Amino acid sequence: xxxxxxxxxxxxxxxxxxxxxxxxxxxxxxxxxxxxxxxxxxxxxxxxxxxxxxxxxxxxxxxxxxxxxxxxxxxxxxxxxxxxxxxxxxxxxxxxxxxxxxxxxxxxxxxxxxxxxxxxxxxxxxxxxxxxxxxxxxxxxxxxxxxxxxxxxxxxxxxxxxxxxxxxxx
Amino acid sequence: xxxxxxxxxxxxxxxxxxxxxxxxxxxxxxxxxxxxxxxxxxxxxxxxxxxxxxxxxxxxxxxxxxxxxxxxxxxxxxxxxxxxxxxxxxxxxxxxxxxxxxxxxxxxxxxxxxxxxxxxxxxxxxxxxxxxxxxxxxxxxxxxxxxxxxxxxxxxxxxxxxxxxxxxxxxxxxxxxxxxxxxxxxxxxxxxxxxxxxxxxxxxxxxxxxxxxxxxxxxxxxxxxxxxxxxxxxxxxxxxxxxxxxxxxxxxxxxxxxxxxxxxxxxxxxxxxxxxxxxxxxxxxxxxxxxxxxxxxxxxxxxxxxxxxxxxxxxxxxxxxxxxxxxxxxxxxxxxxxxxxxxxxxxxxxxxxxxxxxxxxxxxxxxxxxxxxxxxxxxxxxxxxxxxxxxxxxxxxxxxxxxxxxxxxxxxxxxxxxxxxxxxxxxxxxxxxxxxxxxxxxxxxxxxxxxxxxxxxxxxxxxxxxxxxxxxxxxxxxxxxxxxxxxxxxxxxxxxxxxxxxxxxxxxxxxxxxxxxxxxxxxxxxxxxxxxxxxxxxxxxxxxxxxxxxxxxxxxxxxxxxxxxxxxxxxxxxxxxxxxxxxxxxxxxxxxxxxxxxxxxxxxxxxxxxxxxxxxxxxxxxxxxxxxxx
Numbered sequence: 186x187x188x189x190x191x192x193x194x195x196x197x198x199x200x201x202x203x204x205x206x207x208x209x210x211x212x213x214x215x216x217x218x219x220x221x222x223x224x225x226x227x228x229x230x231x232x233x234x235x236x237x238x239x240x241x242x243x244x245x246x247x248x249x250x251x252x253x254x255x256x257x258x259x260x261x262x263x264x265x266x267x268x269x270x271x272x273x274x275x276x277x278x279x280x281x282x283x284x285x286x287x288x289x290x291x292x293x294x295x296x297x298x299x300x301x302x303x304x305x306x307x308x309x310x311x312x313x314x315x316x317x318x319x320x321x322x323x324x325x326x327x328x329x330x331x332x333x334x335x336x337x338x339x340x341x342x343x344x345x346x347x348x349x350x351x352x353x354x355x
Numbered sequence: 356x357x358x359x360x361x362x363x364x365x366x367x368x369x370x371x372x373x374x375x376x377x378x379x380x381x382x383x384x385x386x387x388x389x390x391x392x393x394x395x396x397x398x399x400x401x402x403x404x405x406x407x408x409x410x411x412x413x414x415x416x417x418x419x420x421x422x423x424x425x426x427x428x429x430x431x432x433x434x435x436x437x438x439x440x441x442x443x444x445x446x447x448x449x450x451x452x453x454x455x456x457x458x459x460x461x462x463x464x465x466x467x468x469x470x471x472x473x474x475x476x477x478x479x480x481x482x483x484x485x486x487x488x489x490x491x492x493x494x495x496x497x498x499x500x501x502x503x504x505x506x507x508x509x510x511x512x513x514x515x516x517x518x519x520x521x522x523x524x525x526x527x528x529x530x531x532x533x534x535x536x537x538x539x540x541x542x543x544x545x546x547x548x549x550x551x552x553x554x555x556x557x558x559x560x561x562x563x564x565x566x567x568x569x570x571x572x573x574x575x576x577x578x579x580x581x582x583x584x585x586x587x588x589x590x591x592x593x594x595x596x597x598x599x600x601x602x603x604x605x606x607x608x609x610x611x612x613x614x615x616x617x618x619x620x621x622x623x624x625x626x627x628x629x630x631x632x633x634x635x636x637x638x639x640x641x642x643x644x645x646x647x648x649x650x651x652x653x654x655x656x657x658x659x660x661x662x663x664x665x666x667x668x669x670x671x672x673x674x675x676x677x678x679x680x681x682x683x684x685x686x687x688x689x690x691x692x693x694x695x696x697x698x699x700x701x702x703x704x705x706x707x708x709x710x711x712x713x714x715x716x717x718x719x720x721x722x723x724x725x726x727x728x729x730x731x732x733x734x735x736x737x738x739x740x741x742x743x744x745x746x747x748x749x750x751x752x753x754x755x756x757x758x759x760x761x762x763x764x765x766x767x768x769x770x771x772x773x774x775x776x777x778x779x780x781x782x783x784x785x786x787x788x789x790x791x792x793x794x795x796x797x798x799x800x801x802x803x804x805x806x807x808x809x810x811x812x813x814x815x816x817x818x819x820x821x822x823x824x825x826x827x828x829x830x831x832x833x834x835x836x837x838x839x840x841x842x843x844x845x846x847x848x849x850x851x852x853x854x855x856x857x858x859x860x861x862x863x864x865x866x867x868x869x870x871x872x873x874x875x876x877x878x879x880x881x882x883x884x885x886x887x888x889x890x891x892x893x894x895x896x897x898x899x900x901x902x903x904x905x906x907x908x909x910x911x912x913x914x915x916x917x918x919x920x921x922x923x924x925x926x927x928x929x930x931x932x933x934x935x936x937x938x939x940x941x942x943x944x945x946x947x948x949x950x951x952x953x954x955x956x957x958x959x960x961x962x963x964x965x966x967x968x969x970x971x972x973x974x975x976x977x978x979x980x981x982x983x984x985x
Contacts, residue, residue: 193976208976210586214755215975216968218784218845222513222542222744225907226957227964233844235968237786244781347687354680 188242188255198256198318202247209243249314250340253321253333262326264333276335283342291349299350306343310336374512376542376745377503378550378737381492381516381530383442383573383599385704386410387731388499389738390507391747396554396735399506407730408502410572412494413437414481422498430631434623435460436481440601441495443573444488445533446525449477459623476529489529493536500537513542515741517733519574520546521594521761523807524819524849531846542744544846547571548578549589549758550736551702555727556582557739557754563697564590566685568715568723569733570678571703573599577681579689579696585754591688591780592761593681598674600637600705606670607633611648611660625652640664641707668710675710682718688780699723704730757782760843767804767813769794776841779809786842790856793827793835800825801837805851824853893946900946904953908938911960914967921966933959 189196192208214220216235221228245255257264283302290298313336320329377390377399385407389398398406405424413426414436421429430437438460444452449462461480478485496516503511516539518530527544534541548567556565562582569576576594580587608629612621621629632650639646644664651657686693699715701723706712715723727735743753759782765775766789776787793801801824808816827835836857842850911934919927937952 206583210583210588210755210757211975212972213757214586215971217755217757219543219744219755223746223906223910225910225960225964226954227961228910228968231961231964231968233784234786235972236784236845237842240782240785351684351687354683 186242187259188245191239191242192246196256196259198249198253198314198321200246200252205243205246209239212239249310250333250336253314253317253329253336256321257326257330257333260326262330264330264337272334272338273331276338280338280342287342287345287349291352294353296350296353299346299353303343303346303350306339306346310339310343313339373747374745375503375507375509376513376515376738376741376747377499377507377511378515378545378734378739378741379496379499379517380547380550380734380737381442381495381518381533382410382733383440383571383601384410385572385730386495386499387734388503389731389734390503391738391742396738396742398731398734399503401502408495408499409439410441410495411437411439412441412491414483414486416482418483420483420494422494430627431624434627436483437627438479438481438486438491439627440573441479441488441491443597444477444479445492446523446527446529447477447488452477459626476525489533489536492530492533496534496537496539500539511539513540513741513745515543515545515550515737515744516541517545517547517550517737518847519569519571519594519596520548520576520578520589520592520758521574521596522847523596523762523817524764524847525817526596527847531848541846542741544848545737545740545756546576546578546589546592546758546847547574547733548576548592548702549580549587549756550734550740551700551732552578552580552582552587552736553739553754553756554732554736555700555724556580556587558727561698564691564695565698565700566682566696566719567700567702568678568682568706568711569594569702570705570711571599572705573597573601575599575678575681577678577685579685579691586757587754588757589759589782590691591685592759593685593688594761595677595681598677600634600703600708601630602674603637603671603705603708604630604633606674607637607648607662607667610662610666610670611650611658614660615658625650628652636662637667637708640667641709664709671710675714678711679714679718682715693719700732701725701729702732758845758847759783760785760847762807762817763809764805764807764819764841764843764849765816766791766839767806771813773806773808773811773813773816776839777843781843783843783847784845786840788838788840791837791839792833793830793837794832796832797829798832798835799827799829801827801853803839803851803853805841805849819849820851822851822853824855827855828858830857897944897946897949900949900953901941904937904941904949907953907956908934908941911956914963918963918967918970921970922963926963930956930960930963 187196192205192212194200194205194208213236216232216239218229218232218236221232245251254264286302290302313332317329317332317336320332377388380387387398387406387408389396400406401408408423409427411423411426411430413421413429413433415421415429426437430439449464452462462477463480463485464477476487478487479491500511514534516530516534518527522530531541531544548569551567551569552565564579564581567576567578567580574594574596575598576592578592579590581590611629611633628650632648636646636648645661647659647661649657649659696719699719706729712723740756742748759780760777761779763775763779764777765773768774774789776789777785802821803824804813804821805819806813806816807819810816824837827837834857835855837853838856839851839853844850911930915927915931915934922930933956937949937956940949940952
């Protein structure tokens with residue numbers, strides 16, 4: 186299932202997220218179960234299942250990492266395949282550095298450093314995204330897959346930074 | 356009315372078809388009912404002109420039940436039979452109770468709920484027997500229902516009931532069950548902060564990103580919503596269902612208790628008096644620098660303690676900190692910084708405390724918005740939503756709510772770990788499926804344990820339901836493919852089903868977790884509540900079947916007229932015949948036949964419904980109905 190088609194938007198990584206959100210709201214306005222409270226059971230069931238599909242498509246596209254993975258699926262590549270996890274050595278070394286920095290900031294309860302890391306990670310993900318876009322458009326799917334995986338690594342790291350920040354607030 | 360909205364967006368319902376719909380804020384300390392009157396939402400007052408109904412129920416002698424202010428008068432002399440803050444017990448077991456609550460009443464555990472092996476929910480021992488929190492809540496809802504029907508002059512078509520955004524599945528289900536017991540047709544369960552946003556956003560005609568800080572009597576919620584052209588999209592929500600104004604009172608009460616150097620625990624009645632006195636002092640401190648906690652113990656003996664605002668703020672700082680860390684978490688979940696929030700909206704009477712306003716002003720760099728009464732805003736928003744869901748809103752006035760689930764839903768896997776299936780803050784309705792497999796050769800059954808929460812370990816999450824999938828074909832370990840589907844509907848309620856998919860042998864179980872009340876139990880309670888003979892129940896079943904059938908016939912007749920072009924001649928004739936058949940059956944007296952024919956017609960019209968929905972989707976994408984959302 187092509188989630189871009191759900192919104193009649195082109196299958197591209199450089200998606201206009203504002204347009205996506207607008208389409209999403211228009212579709213929801215047409216099919217949401219709240220529009221069918223007094224309708225027949227058949228209508229209610231269909232409204233429910235269409236809304237579920239639209240929510241799923243929106244979730245898959247609004248997040249850049251999921252969007253990249255979905256684009257790969259459209260060309261037959263499962264970027265999340267656990268049998269193929271090899272990553273370039275330099276990237277893995279970088280990951281180790283990131284994680285050490287995270288552990289250190291966590292230990293020192295250094296909120297500023299954590300916030301800084303969050304910003305750095307976000308900009309790394311953005312630049313990986315640009316490179317992914319070019320690779321995908323050039324049909325270089327092997328390198329696109331590696332880039333998408335890198336984005337996913339960075340996203341996981343970002344989640345850990347967030348949870349470290351959350352611990353400081355608790 | 357939904358058909359009309361799709362096919363003819365500018366048509367509004369005829370005046371005579373206006374349905375009586377109300378919004379109910381079922382609060383921990385106070386409850387309200389509101390409705391749209393003369394195009395404006397307003398809270399409906401009781402005979403004495405008071406809108407707030409204290410959420411207090413007294414179970415008196417000779418079967419007398421009193422609710423509200425009158426019930427409070429029994430709190431001192433009959434504390435064990437005067438139930439306050441019952442909302443804190445909704446969907447909870449005795450094991451869930453914290454010490455403060457367990458001291459107040461005598462509890463028992465409800466007997467098992469049939470098909471499930473859930474631990475039973477709690478019941479409160481009263482002179483009227485062991486009452487479930489649902490039954491107590493139903494008594495409060497009944498009182499509001501009567502008030503609304505007298506005020507509006509007719510039976511209610513439907514209600515929207517608000518729940519804390521952070522309520523889990525058990526608490527939501529319990530609330531819906533309570534409404535069923537009270538004989539109410541629940542159009543939707545609505546999250547309290549979302550309801551407040553609706554009331555606020557529609558009144559102020561505003562756009563932007565808002566944070567709703569909702570500190571009620573017993574629960575705390577924070578939600579961030581984005582308002583765009585009539586769409587209210589919840590971006591993230593967090594909270595604590597055991598944190599509210601009551602807890603601030605309790606700390607003041609403890610302070611007084613310590614000041615007086617009392618040596619033994621108070622009686623339930625004494626504690627209730629002390630809590631009430633503390634609450635009065637807390638409210639006084641919003642304007643005064645010093646207040647007095649004064650308790651009259653009876654027999655001419657009284658105690659007083661002075662408390663300064665400074666002391667009060669110091670005592671309750673940990674509670675305020677808990678709310679602020681939830682605020683920060685919500686911002687992080689929504690991936691927003693504090694300066695991206697256009698306004699902070701205050702909801703709940705406890706937000707009148709000055710330290711709450713000060714903390715929010717400091718965090719967001721601007722004072723919170725408080726142009727609407729924080730006690731009423733949730734009920735008003737629920738009334739607006741009820742009116743729209745009932746089909747009364749004029750085209751162009753309608754809006755759409757996109758809400759989320761507050762807590763992740765998952766399954767227990769090996770080693771007591773949780774596999775999350777639906778993450779928190781997912782927009783509802785949502786469905787997700789995941790495959791699992793067997794871990795022993797020849798395994799033919801599998802226990803699925805459904806949990807809700809953010810922690811990694813099952814023991815730290817809330818257990819929602821346990822069910823068994825049987826009839827898995829015997830295979831080697833790891834060969835079976837068990838597909839488990841979680842589905843959360845627009846009320847935020849979960850249904851789980853499981854299916855073995857690797858062979859053509861199907862084994863499927865559908866579970867709707869139920870807490871304390873099985874459907875049969877509800878029926879029994881309804882029966883006794885109506886104190887009706889069997890024939891009355893038959894008459895009721897017939898009446899209900901007829902009403903449903905008529906609604907179906909009307910809806911389909913309209914749809915067949917309007918969307919004739921979506922059907923082939925043969926399809927049109929087939930459906931029209933079935934509609935005519937149902938119409939005829941509805942005039943006869945066999946309710947089972949009516950129900951069967953209605954179900955058959957619903958199934959037969961599914962394809963037609965799908966085509967109409969596709970057309971609506973196409974229209975939405977080509978922008979035909981954009982004007983609806985402005």
